[in-house]
Amino acid sequence: MRKTAFLAACLLVLAVGFALAGDKAGKGNEMTAAVKAAKLQEKLGLTDAQRAQVQTVFEEFHPRFEAVYARAQRGADVSAEKKKLQEERDARLKAIFTAEQWAKYEEMRAESHKKK
Structure with a gap:
């Protein structure tokens, strides 16, 4: 009986672990456009x-x-x-930002590239 209870507890822990890990699968480091823009507003002092x-x-x-x-x-x-997409995006951003x-x-x- 104790073995069965122990085995059930172990399986439950594994199942919960996989379920939690599955929530993050495929999302990686992704932030929404709104979050990215808000972070840049804070760090660069962008206007609304x-x-x-x-x-x-x-x-x-x-x-x-x-x-x-x-x-x-x-x-x-x-x-x-x-690289071409990054350059296009950067050209658009550069037109929005001040020098x-x-x-x-x-x-x-x-700095971000140094950390990677």
Whole structure:
């Protein structure tokens, strides 16, 4: 009886662990466009209008990046396409930011790449 209860408890713990791990599967590091824009507003001092424009850019580019990443998952070499998308997105963001904001954004990205 004790073995059965112990085994049942172990299975329950494993099942809960897998269930919790499954909630995060496929989500990775993904943030919504609204969250990204809000973080940039806080860090770069964006106006509300700038934040709205940045959010729109992220919303427009998200499905395009997702399509590229999906092709990469299937083994396609998408590095050139990804780089082109990043450059397009960055050009749009640069047009929204002031020179100071853009410099700080570039600095933040460089720091982020160092951590990886």
